Amino acid sequence: AQSVTQLDSQVPVFEEAPVELRCNYSSSVSVYLFWYVQYPNQGLQLLLKYLSGSTLVKGINGFEAEFNKSQTSFHLRKPSVHISDTAEYFCAVSDQPNDYKLSFGAGTTVTVRA
Amino acid sequence: DVKVTQSSRYLVKRTGEKVFLECVQDMDHENMFWYRQDPGLGLRLIYFSYDVKMKEKGDIPEGYSVSREKKERFSLILESASTNQTSMYLCASSPPGLPGSEAFFGQGTRLTVV
Structure with a gap:
């Protein structure tokens, strides 16, 4: 199974500042990559995903992520955060192109302060 | 609007009880999943x-079983609940077809075993 490492467990950030959440995965074979967000007391919802093509992927709520195959990374960024971005963020990867299962990282809690 | 519904948000059960967690999706999805979410483990x-x-078994099937008698319903069964099964349980579904499809999550069931 894939191993997904989210390098930061907690990221405090001030409102309107940029944020970057780091994610590395273990395999160099073809994979699909995802970022999900979990707002307090809610389930997960998809922020964005990389399947193929352009390595820069844009998602909802102003988030974007860059796929780097040589570094096996898929870091998430937002240039200016809002209070409402306070949530837990999960990086996930599918093991194989024909595998529907996702392997998740441990999560990064983002706390946005005014 | 797509929906995955878990029957309970909070449950408290006693050690040794047989516990049923129910999940229903209204999207006619073939794929359904049960995850366990723990702090620091994703x-x-x-x-x-x-x-x-x-x-099919996932990564941590011990102590659990499942039932899927109808397409829309996927049940997780704890045969004999133990305190180390205290956790948040998330159900998800995804459509058939190409891998990389978005998974839709329920709001979760927080189970406490005492």
Whole structure:
């Protein structure tokens, strides 16, 4: 199974500042990559995903992520955060192109302060 | 609006009880999943199902079983609840077809075993 490492467990950030959440995965074979967000007391919802093509992927709520195959990374960024971005963020990867299962990282809690 | 509904948000059960967690989706999805979410560990796959009456073990199936008698319903069963099964349980579904499809999550069931 894939191993997904989210390098930061907690990221405090001030409102309107940029944020970057780091994610590395273990395999160099073809994979699909995802970022999900979990707002307090809610389930997960998809922020964005990389399947193929352009390595820069844009998602909802102003988030974007860059796929780097040589570094096996898929870091998430937002240039200016809002209070409402306070949530837990999960990086996930599918093991194989024909595998529907996702392997998740441990999560990064983002706390946005005014 | 797509929906995955878990029957309970909070449950408290006694050690040794048989526990049923129910999940229903209204999107006619073939794939359904049960995950367990623990702080610092992210989401770990317990069981998944590609079709009615089909099930496959995930990464941590010990102490759990599942049932899928109808396409829209996927039940997780704790045969004899133990305190180390105290956790948040998340159900998800995804459509058939190309891998990389978005998974839709329920709001979760927080189970406490005392």
